[in-house]
Amino acid sequence: MGSTQRMSNGPNATASPWPGYLDLVQSASGLALGLFMWLHMFFVSSILLGKDAMWTVARLFEGYFFFGRPYPALVSLFVASILLLLMVHAATALRKFPANTRQYLDLWRHTRQLRHGDTSLWLLQVATGFLLFFMASVHLYLMLSHPEQIGPFASADRVWSGRMWPLYLLLLFAVEIHGAVGLYRLALKWGWFAGPDPATTRRRLRRAKWLTSVFFILLGLATLAAYMRIGIEHAPHAGQHYVPAWSGEIE
Amino acid sequence: MSRRLTFDIFRYNPNDPKSRPRTERFTLDETEGMTLFIALNQIRDEQAPSLAFDFVCRAGVCGSCGMLINGRPGLACRTLTAALPDTITLMPLPAFELIADLSVNTGKWMRGMSERLETWVHLEQAPEIDALELAMEPEQAEAIYELDRCIECGCCISACATARMHPEFAGAVGLNKIARFRADPRDRRADPDYYQLVGDDQGVFGCMGLLGCHDLCPKKLPLQTQIAHLRRGMLKSALGKS
Numbered sequence: 001m002g003s004t005q006r007m008s009n010g011p012n013a014t015a016s017p018w019p020g021y022l023d024l025v026q027s028a029s030g031l032a033l034g035l036f037m038w039l040h041m042f043f044v045s046s047i048l049l050g051k052d053a054m055w056t057v058a059r060l061f062e063g064y065f066f067f068g069r070p071y072p073a074l075v076s077l078f079v080a081s082i083l084l085l086l087m088v089h090a091a092t093a094l095r096k097f098p099a100n101t102r103q104y105l106d107l108w109r110h111t112r113q114l115r116h117g118d119t120s121l122w123l124l125q126v127a128t129g130f131l132l133f134f135m136a137s138v139h140l141y142l143m144l145s146h147p148e149q150i151g152p153f154a155s156a157d158r159v160w161s162g163r164m165w166p167l168y169l170l171l172l173f174a175v176e177i178h179g180a181v182g183l184y185r186l187a188l189k190w191g192w193f194a195g196p197d198p199a200t201t202r203r204r205l206r207r208a209k210w211l212t213s214v215f216f217i218l219l220g221l222a223t224l225a226a227y228m229r230i231g232i233e234h235a236p237h238a239g240q241h242y243v244p245a246w247s248g249e250i251e
Numbered sequence: 252m253s254r255r256l257t258f259d260i261f262r263y264n265p266n267d268p269k270s271r272p273r274t275e276r277f278t279l280d281e282t283e284g285m286t287l288f289i290a291l292n293q294i295r296d297e298q299a300p301s302l303a304f305d306f307v308c309r310a311g312v313c314g315s316c317g318m319l320i321n322g323r324p325g326l327a328c329r330t331l332t333a334a335l336p337d338t339i340t341l342m343p344l345p346a347f348e349l350i351a352d353l354s355v356n357t358g359k360w361m362r363g364m365s366e367r368l369e370t371w372v373h374l375e376q377a378p379e380i381d382a383l384e385l386a387m388e389p390e391q392a393e394a395i396y397e398l399d400r401c402i403e404c405g406c407c408i409s410a411c412a413t414a415r416m417h418p419e420f421a422g423a424v425g426l427n428k429i430a431r432f433r434a435d436p437r438d439r440r441a442d443p444d445y446y447q448l449v450g451d452d453q454g455v456f457g458c459m460g461l462l463g464c465h466d467l468c469p470k471k472l473p474l475q476t477q478i479a480h481l482r483r484g485m486l487k488s489a490l491g492k493s
Contacts, residue, residue: 019451020489023482095452096459103416110345110415113322119412119461189460191479198476 026092027186029085034179034186036082041176041216045223047230051152052244058150075147083140090133097126117206121181128178135171139164152242153234160231161238165224172220176213184209254281257338258294260302264351274340275299287327287341288316291353303351311469314402317344317409318353324406326469344409346418357405364421368448370428375439391436398431398477400470407474410463419453423464423474426455430477433484445481446488455482 043061047054061078062070098104111123142158143150149158159165184205187193193201234240256279263272277294288306295302307313309328316327319342321335332339347355364370407423408414414422429449432438449455458478465474 015447015450017450017489017491019454019456020446020486023456024486024489098416106415107412110412113319114410114463115322116410116461116463116466118466119463122412122459122461185460188462188475189458189479190483191476194476194479198473202475 022092022095025088026095027190029089029092030182031186033082033085033089034183037175037179038212038216041219041223045219047152047155047223047226051230051242052246054152054155055242055244058152058155061150062147070148072147075150076144079140079144079147083137083144086132086136086140090129093129097130118185122185125178125181125185128174131170131174132178135167135174138167139171152230153237154241156227156230156234157238158231159224159227161235165228165231168224172217172224176216176220180209180213180216254337255279256281256290256332258290259338259340260294260299260353261342262302262352263349264301264303265349266351281332285332287318287320287330287332287339290332291327291341302353304353305355312402314357314404317355317357317404317406317469318342319344319409324409324467326404326406329469344405346408346411346414347405355405357403360405360408361403361424364425365428368421368425368428370425370432372432372435372438373440374437385437387436391434395431395434398427398434398472401427401431401472402470404469406467406469407464410467412461412463413457413459417453417457420457421449421454423458423468423472423478425449426458426478426481427472427474429455430481433481442484442488446485449481450485450489455485458482 043057046057059065059070061075062072063074064070098107107123111119142164149155159168187205188202191198193205195201231238258277258279259274260277261272262270262275264270277298279290279293279297282289288309291302291304295304304318304327305315306328307315311326311329314326317324318327319325319340320327320330321340322342324344327341341353343349343353343355344357347357347360350356401424403424405424411420411422414420426449429445432440433442433445451457455478460478462475465472468474
């Protein structure tokens with residue numbers, strides 16, 4: 001700051017409400033995406049309960065149990081809204097990214113010098129956020145364009161025969177780290193759960209952040225392994241959809 | 252048996268054309284209760300008469316002796332060498348204009364911030380200097396005093412990634428000042444007025460919540476909660492709810 005005076009807000013100027021709006025939109029979109037990713041992991045991990053359980057979850061989102069037949073377009077619609085939310089979050093979060101070489105160098109030196117947990121975590125959040133621009137987009141486009149390809153065999157074939165497992169492995173770590181750190185930071189930024197003893201709250205939030213990251217990464221690894229195992233077994237018949245034992249319907 | 256301490260100290264005088272940025276090594280025997288302030292004085296007295304560093308109060312009140320101690324901002328007078336390893340690296344606080352060696356011009360930065368954020372009580376009318384001041388509830392006075400304990404040492408700015416990347420950022424010291432005047436019933440300004448000062452990315456919305464400021468504030472100011480409170484207040488202003 002020093003001797004440099006800000007020019008935008010002189011004594012008679014009216015400050016724009018947009019910085020406030022954008023901060024709110026960044027936080028709200030991050031909150032929605034973070035909570036959605038936890039739900040998403042629970043839905044996807046239904047495969048651990050068996051193929052029928054996953055088949056049921058997949059059909060549920062296609063409206064099968066409401067309309068009597070599946071409408072994959074409903075999934076596309078939902079995926080499109082998630083993609084839009086991701087784009088809004090990315091656009092608003094980009095405001096916080098370093099924007100030039102000097103800023104990147106300053107951030108890197110600062111983080112190394114300071115050895116401060118929350119500062120280092122932010123650097124990790126920037127890195128994982130950057131990776132998610134690309135990795136999440138690939139997955140979302142696949143779901144958007146092929147919503148009917150979600151099921152015990154279809155998903156497993158995509159993971160194994162479609163060679164998506166390396167992407168999903170990286171995506172899992174990036175999402176679960178980025179999401180948990182982001183939600184933790186949201187709580188601190190807005191003073192949620194601060195209570196009479198904010199220091200204790202922060203310690204608990206930090207512990208909750210690590211526990212949720214570890215829990216969802218382990219759940220995700222187990223889920224990915226399950227899809228890979230099914231994908232390997234089903235590889236000779238890749239493309240065939242799963243038919244539940246109790247249903248005459250096909251996937 | 253006392254330790255032999257090694258100090259790696261940044262040396263550079265921008266006003267001397269012959270000076271080049273470098274690190275110089277000094278050693279001395281640690282004594283009981285030695286602070287960095289004592290060690291630096293001993294080095295200057297016995298080994299490096301030209302070594303520049305700032306201090307006034309020696310008691311963590313003036314905020315002059317802030318520096319990077321093994322990479323982390325802190326006050327030299329409040330840091331015991333016993334709490335540090337055998338080798339101690341001392342650098343000037345980043346984000347401030349360097350005067351020489353470990354001495355930086357925090358005063359210039361703080362003055363710029365104070366003028367920009369108008370960190371003084373804006374009274375409703377000119378004070379009557381002969382009249383008694385209006386009484387204030389003790390709890391309210393204490394709440395204001397709690398935030399007024401800031402000594403403007405600059406540690407929060409040097410501990411802040413946003414301030415390091417964006418020199419225009421008001422930092423925790425500036426946002427804490429606004430929180431202090433917001434709490435003061437004598438100040439006629441309301442949140443829409445404060446929004447004009449800190450309602451942007453150079454103000455409270457630039458804060459990313461990394462809390463280096465909170466964790467490294469030598470005065471242990473409640474910066475985490477104050478900044479969160481201010482952020483909520485400024486958002487309400489942006490939404491036209493205050």
